[in-house]
Structures are given as structure tokens and as C-alpha cells.
Amino acid sequence: MKGYLVLENGQIFEGEKIGSDKDTACEVVFNTGMAGYIETFTDPSYAGQGIVMTYPLIGNYGIIKQDSESSRIWAKAVIVHKLAEHESNFRTEGTLESFLIENDIPGLKNVNTRKLTKILRDSGTMKGYITTDITHLSKIHGEIEKYKVSDVVEEVTCKEVEKYNENAEKQVALLDYGYKKNILKSLLKRNVGVTIYPATTTAEEILKSNPDGIMLSNGPGDPEDCTFQIENVKKLYDSDIPIFGICLGHQLMGLATGAKTAKLKYGHRGPNHPVKDLETRRVYITSQNHGYYILETSIDPEIAEVSHVNLNDRTVEGLKYKNKNIFTVQFHPEACPGPEDTGYLFDKFVEMI
DSSP states (O other), X not given: OEEEEEETTSOEEEEEEEEOSOOEEEEEEEEOOSSOHHHHHTOGGGBTEEEEEOSSEEOTTOOOGGGOSSSSOOBXXXXXXXXXXXXXXXXOOSOHHHHHHHTTOEEEESOOHHHHHHHHHHHOSEEEEEESOOSOHHHHHHHHHHOOOOSHHHHHSOSSOEEEOTTSSSEEEEEESSOOHHHHHHXXXXXXXXXXXXXXXXXXXXXXXXOSEEEEOOOOSXXXXXXXXXXXXXXXXXXXXXXXXXXXXXXXXXXXXXXXXXXXXXXXXXXXXXXXXXXXXXXXXXXXXXXXEEOGGGSOTTTEEEEEEETTTOOEEEEEETTSSEEEESSBTTOSSSOOTTTHHHHHHHHXX
């Protein structure tokens, strides 16, 4: 069946419908990864977004649910050039299309993703609508216009407290703004206990449990919309407990200490972004997934200093807080998909504890 992606600027891309039969509005973004589509589609940070995969062949190694970063696909739609008809992997449990149907996620294949990506790079991230019927374009543009990625942190967070490795000597409180499972795995690998708290948990409740360290996770959406979480991070900042923030957690700590955030033109999404550690002057290839960043000019030099920068556009990729046991990074040191070069940051956090 023919399917279409209608962009808010009026351009229409034709392809073939895959996955769920439903129509959907979404924020259209692109990911530059050659592999790791399972982890990408199940990353809660993609909630509300339709993902365009720039690599031309997707689905060739099928679906291995053990590699998922959460319990389901959080992306609203998947757009690819070529969808593999047959998977080839001794661990596979099915095809990518069957996984999309299982999760009720629509998508398109046989789309000119090269042209689409160029448009998103030139014009910036924009909203779109996936459908099989474009006879009523005015109605479709109405759906696009009113669509907004909102309340997504509350949507993706866990609903109750979860505990792991409770007998460990050191215990970490992980604030779940949409955490990837590999953050949990990275902490447990270093023999610390982890208690995962919903994003709606108050700072008082977290501090009452007397954790040895606090982890602020990644997550979706505009960080400035997270007013409740920002107020709670302010209280966590005032404690003397070591804190490590990743992605949205990095942005929330920045906002909590007076910095400002802004939206990137087309975001950083993929496992191949160069980041420089300003202290060691070493460059790392990092995995990233974010559409917002902290404005360097808004950072109070009495509170924090930039620790990492993106070598593509010089945006802030990390902050080290002065007179505090706190550091945060914009990229994903837990990777998956991506290189594990910056996994040492988890060692640094545990040593800090």
C-alpha cells in the first residue's frame, strides 16, 4: 500500500506503508547510525518523534528484544529507504516490520531518505504526518499544526520505584526521565545498588532514602517544559550528594542552576559525534540523541565550567560544577548503539561516591 509523509512545509514524500495501519503526526528527525536500530527505536528519548534512518538498509539483522533499551518502541514512526525482507542473525526473534506491528507503530519504506535528510538539515527539524490518504491535505496540515511533543517525560517514566542489587555497599538513586536500560547495566556492572525513581518523585523523598549518589537520566522533549523536575533538581544540587547527569539530566541541572537551553536546528542523533574533553584534550566518538543544548553564554562561571565540546558545531557537551561533586554530559557514555569510549565516566562517578 502506498504511504506518504507530509511535511509542515508542504512537501510530500511517497513510499510504502509498513508496520501499523494507523496515521500519525510526529516531529521528524534523522539518525545517522549504520546499526543499532533496535536500541534507537526503543530509546524513550525518541518519544513523540518520527525517525528517519539515513543508512539505506535497515532491519537486516532482525529484532533481538534483549538488546532493547526499554520495554517497547517509543518512536512514533519509522522511515527508511530499504527495509530488509529477510533478517540474518542467529539471535533474531523476528523481523523489524513484525516488531513495528507488535508495537502499533506506523512507518514508511522506499522513501528517498537522502533527499529528506537534506531538507531537514537545510530547513531544520519539522513536524510531519504519515498517512495512506492525501486527498484532504488541509485537514492533514491542521493535524500537523496542532501537534506538539509535550508531557513525554511523564509518559515514558516508570510508574513505581524499582530496586536492584539492594545488598551492595553503595546505593545510587536513578531519576527516570526516560532512562535507557544500559545506564542501569553500566551502574550494576560497577557493583553499586540502584533504586529507580519515577520522574514525578520529589527531591525530599529521594534525599530521605540517603543515597550515596544520584543519577539524572536521559529523556525526551523540551527540557524547559520539565518545571517540576527542574525545581527538584535544584534541591538535589543543594545537597552534598555526588550527582551524574546524562542528556536531559544534563540540561535539567543546567536549568536548575540558572543556565538557559535552546533548540538545535536539526539535533544530534547517531553514534558518530566527535566530542573533545577540554581537560585531557582527547577526542571521543560519542553516541547522541538530543534536540536541545545548553547555551554556553548563559552558564554562570562561578557555578560551572564547560568540560566537553562538540567538534562539529562547538556546542556544550559537558559541565563540571565548581565546589560540588557534580558533573554532567550531553552525550551517552552508556552508548548502545555506539562506541563505549566514554564509559570511563561511570567509573569516575563511582569513584566520586
